Amino acid sequence: MKTDHRKLNFNAGPATLPDAVLEAANAAIYDYEGSGLSILELPHRGAAFQKIVTECNMLVRELCGLGDDFEICWMQGGGRMQFAMIPMNFLPQNGKAGYIVSGHWAEEAMQNATYYGSVDSICSSKSLHFTELPIVPPNAGSDCAYVHITTNNTIYGTQWHHVPQVNAPLVADMSSDILSASRDYSRYDLFYAVAQKNLGIAGNCLVAIKKEFLARQVRSLPPILDYRAHISENSVLNTANVFAIYASLLMLRWIKARGLTNIESDNKLKSSILYHAIENSAHFAAHVRKIEDRSLMNVCFSATTPEARTLFDEACKEARITGVSGHRSAGGYRVSLYNAVSVDWVRKLVEIIESL
Numbered sequence: 526m527k528t529d530h531r532k533l534n535f536n537a538g539p540a541t542l543p544d545a546v547l548e549a550a551n552a553a554i555y556d557y558e559g560s561g562l563s564i565l566e567l568p569h570r571g572a573a574f575q576k577i578v579t580e581c582n583m584l585v586r587e588l589c590g591l592g593d594d595f596e597i598c599w600m601q602g603g604g605r606m607q608f609a610m611i612p613m614n615f616l617p618q619n620g621k622a623g624y625i626v627s628g629h630w631a632e633e634a635m636q637n638a639t640y641y642g643s644v645d646s647i648c649s650s651k652s653l654h655f656t657e658l659p660i661v662p663p664n665a666g667s668d669c670a671y672v673h674i675t676t677n678n679t680i681y682g683t684q685w686h687h688v689p690q691v692n693a694p695l696v697a698d699m700s701s702d703i704l705s706a707s708r709d710y711s712r713y714d715l716f717y718a719v720a721q722k723n724l725g726i727a728g729n730c731l732v733a734i735k736k737e738f739l740a741r742q743v744r745s746l747p748p749i750l751d752y753r754a755h756i757s758e759n760s761v762l763n764t765a766n767v768f769a770i771y772a773s774l775l776m777l778r779w780i781k782a783r784g785l786t787n788i789e790s791d792n793k794l795k796s797s798i799l800y801h802a803i804e805n806s807a808h809f810a811a812h813v814r815k816i817e818d819r820s821l822m823n824v825c826f827s828a829t830t831p832e833a834r835t836l837f838d839e840a841c842k843e844a845r846i847t848g849v850s851g852h853r854s855a856g857g858y859r860v861s862l863y864n865a866v867s868v869d870w871v872r873k874l875v876e877i878i879e880s881l
């Protein structure tokens with residue numbers, strides 16, 4: 526497979542994929558492991574697909590360090606489906622859910638919960654345009670069915686590098702930093718991550734739930750909206766997105782082969798050289814000022830003059846760099862440094878910043 530024409534893709538998601546993953550996916554599209562069927566034709570209830578799901582679950586358990594107290598399933602509907610399903614399943618009608626509002630996605634998740642019960646914005650950095658993390662008050666969530674956190678704020682480039690102390694089951698949207706570093710995943714009662722950033726392609730979402738939390742399900746729901754039904758059907762309650770789950774398997778194998786510790790140190794290196802170049806340039810300014818709040822995954826910054834912007838855009842085009850525009854609501858630039866982005870790519874970007 527010819528990969529040398531590929532652009533240096535810093536998009537926030539769908540994000541770049543490793544060449545090895547693209548090559549394996551390409552081969553499987555033609556013939557899945559000598560079966561005479563394309564992966565796109567593979568029956569979702571057949572043994573071959575069950576094997577894919579089983580290996581995905583096993584790798585998530587291994588890489589996230591999860592024990593038998595967790596259930597794992599793979600779903601469609603993206604992050605927004607989880608925004609709705611979490612309160613649907615766990616927020617009683619007369620109950621309350623706490624949301625740590627550190628960005629747009631956290632806010633949208635909270636908005637979804639208002640359909641099922643009441644919500645408490647336990648802290649928010651909205652007045653600061655989400656350019657820093659809010660401060661979680663002591664004893665947060667003591668009257669809540671759960672507290673929801675977004676561990677990495679894709680749009681603004683902030684990230685929680687520690688697990689905040691709360692007094693309720695903790696639910697996390699890890700869509701943009703899952704498996705980017707080793708962390709204690711078992712501290713969460715439920716975590717979910719859309720696949721299109723660090724775990725593969727759109728159309729698949731990982732959900733991991735502690736059995737104890739699952740037992741707190743609060744209402745009777747149609748099976749498609751009920752976590753227990755997805756788990757008891759082993760992620761094939763309906764026709765599964767076979768190809769997207771297979772892409773996640775390829776990514777999980779790739780992450781395991783590289784090692785989470787190496788991935789984490791590369792992610793730290795990539796973000797530190799990029800932030801360092803921005804800080805030392807008169808032509809750019811980082812959006813997130815507090816070093817401890819900065820994301821290793823999404824680096825957001827602006828050009829200080831229209832001339833610098835033009836020069837930077839031209840140099841990126843020339844270097845075949847793509848996907849560096851900021852989110853439409855934040856403006857400026859956003860460089861996403863997910864696991865598949867190489868240190869060499871970031872060095873190219875840094876060279877451009879330093880040459881202006």
Ligand SMILES: Cc1ncc(COP(=O)(O)O)c(C=O)c1O
Binds near residue numbers: 538604630678701
């Ligand atoms: C942290 C986070 N959560 C949720 C979403 C929404 O995911 P989806 O578009 O799959 O609903 C995104 C999208 O980028 C995200 O970055």
